[in-house]
Amino acid sequence: MGYTFTLDDVRALSSPEGAAALAEVDTLELSTRTHLADIGGVRARFGAATAALVETVLLRRKAVAKLRGAGWLLTDDALQQATPTLVAAVRARRLTGRRVHDVTCSIGAELDALVAECPVVIGSDLDPVRLAMAQRNVPAAHLLRADALMPTTRDTVILADPARRAGGRRQHRPEDLMPPLPDLLTAYAGRDIAVKSAPGLDFDALGWAGEVELVSLDGGVREACLWSPGLSGDGVTRRATVLGSGGFAEEYTDAEPDELPEKPVGQWIIDPDGAIVRAGLVRHYAARHGLWQLDPRIAYVTGDQVPAGTRGHRVLEELKYSEKALRQVLSGLDCGALEILVRGVDVDPDMLRRKLKQRGSRSLSVVLTRVGRTPTAFVCEPTLGFSK
Ligand SMILES: C[S@@+](CC[C@H](N)C(=O)[O-])C[C@H]1O[C@@H](n2cnc3c(N)ncnc32)[C@H](O)[C@@H]1O
Numbered sequence: 256m257g258y259t260f261t262l263d264d265v266r267a268l269s270s271p272e273g274a275a276a277l278a279e280v281d282t283l284e285l286s287t288r289t290h291l292a293d294i295g296g297v298r299a300r301f302g303a304a305t306a307a308l309v310e311t312v313l314l315r316r317k318a319v320a321k322l323r324g325a326g327w328l329l330t331d332d333a334l335q336q337a338t339p340t341l342v343a344a345v346r347a348r349r350l351t352g353r354r355v356h357d358v359t360c361s362i363g364a365e366l367d368a369l370v371a372e373c374p375v376v377i378g379s380d381l382d383p384v385r386l387a388m389a390q391r392n393v394p395a396a397h398l399l400r401a402d403a404l405m406p407t408t409r410d411t412v413i414l415a416d417p418a419r420r421a422g423g424r425r426q427h428r429p430e431d432l433m434p435p436l437p438d439l440l441t442a443y444a445g446r447d448i449a450v451k452s453a454p455g456l457d458f459d460a461l462g463w464a465g466e467v468e469l470v471s472l473d474g475g476v477r478e479a480c481l482w483s484p485g486l487s488g489d490g491v492t493r494r495a496t497v498l499g500s501g502g503f504a505e506e507y508t509d510a511e512p513d514e515l516p517e518k519p520v521g522q523w524i525i526d527p528d529g530a531i532v533r534a535g536l537v538r539h540y541a542a543r544h545g546l547w548q549l550d551p552r553i554a555y556v557t558g559d560q561v562p563a564g565t566r567g568h569r570v571l572e573e574l575k576y577s578e579k580a581l582r583q584v585l586s587g588l589d590c591g592a593l594e595i596l597v598r599g600v601d602v603d604p605d606m607l608r609r610k611l612k613q614r615g616s617r618s619l620s621v622v623l624t625r626v627g628r629t630p631t632a633f634v635c636e637p638t639l640g641f642s643k
Contacts, residue, residue: 257331
């Protein structure tokens with residue numbers, strides 16, 4: 256939850272004196288070990304401003320991994336809700352040259368990416384403190400306090416990122432978001448709109464006519480984004496965007512070919528990125544890289560090479576799965592550390608790893624799945640994780 260900032264706090268923190276005080280507080284360690292002494296020192300220098308100063312410095316340190324730039328004003332909740340810079344930048348690039356209105360702009364994480372791409376960027380939110388922070392964070396954006404459900408601009412592309420209700424529980428029902436997603440879509444019917452949402456949202460229940468994009472960053476699926484038909488690519492209804500902090504960026508869409516050969520397992524097995532799996536684009540991914548599926552209903556793919564920047568499992572042995580047979584094969588290969596990947600069979604990987612009790616020296620992986628009706632284990636040597 257964190258400290259509750261006021262408009263006066265934002266004004267004070269935005270002043271030259273506030274900036275100097277923040278720089279001074281940032282020289283302190285502020286760790287568990289030094290916290291009491293540090294706070295005492297800050298209180299002696301800055302009195303009632305202590306909480307706002309210390310919270311801002313701590314939040315800025317936390318924000319480093321997520322938000323580009325140094326001098327953000329932010330709240331704990333707003334930081335958690337903020338779109339990571341890398342993801343916001345990719346979205347902004349799709350809107351290059353357009354006039355864009357972010358109708359739930361919060362502290363401006365998306366605005367910051369948009370101003371680099373778009374000639375006119377407008378931000379609005381209901382929360383006056385977040386708006387004041389956004390004004391300071393992204394001076395090039397035009398800001399106003401407005402309800403996202405009441406359109407306030409014309410001839411703009413609408414960007415929205417409805418919040419989950421307080422309490423932090425994951426919301427999978429579109430009508431439980433704030434503002435409710437169905438109301439938002441009705442308010443902007445017929446307009447170009449992009450709506451960020453949780454990846455677990457039930458998109459099929461929405462009956463969305465445009466594109467659904469799933470986005471992952473460093474292997475974790477971060478978000479989905481609904482793009483209205485006017486903003487989606489020709490014939491695209493599903494897109495997977497795979498991003499890595501090291502600069503990796505790939506996109507797959509359902510407008511690409513998805514014809515695959517039917518062949519037995521190749522030299523490698525690959526577990527596609529979660530964004531590709533959730534977007535239903537495993538076949539498109541495999542087709543692009545000359546791979547094929549182990550089984551048409553299972554998301555593992557296989558082939559004789561591993562796509563660049565991707566982790567693969569080199570197949571050493573294939574066997575009909577039983578715990579006993581698998582234990583024997585693993586012991587014969589001097590297995591020690593063991594990674595178990597499971598799809599399509601009812602096995603708990605952690606429990607199985609404990610039961611298999613391997614004490615050898617070689618790091619191996621097991622891909623446990625169904626090929627046709629047969630539960631099958633592929634014993635593999637995993638490649639090291641690549642840095643994307
Ligand atoms: C998930 S946050 C947006 C985060 C933002 N995209 C970013 O990257 O920083 C949702 C925002 O919607 C605002 N909000 C909720 N209901 C609203 C409404 N009816 N109209 C305008 N803003 C609203 C909240 O105050 C909150 O700042």
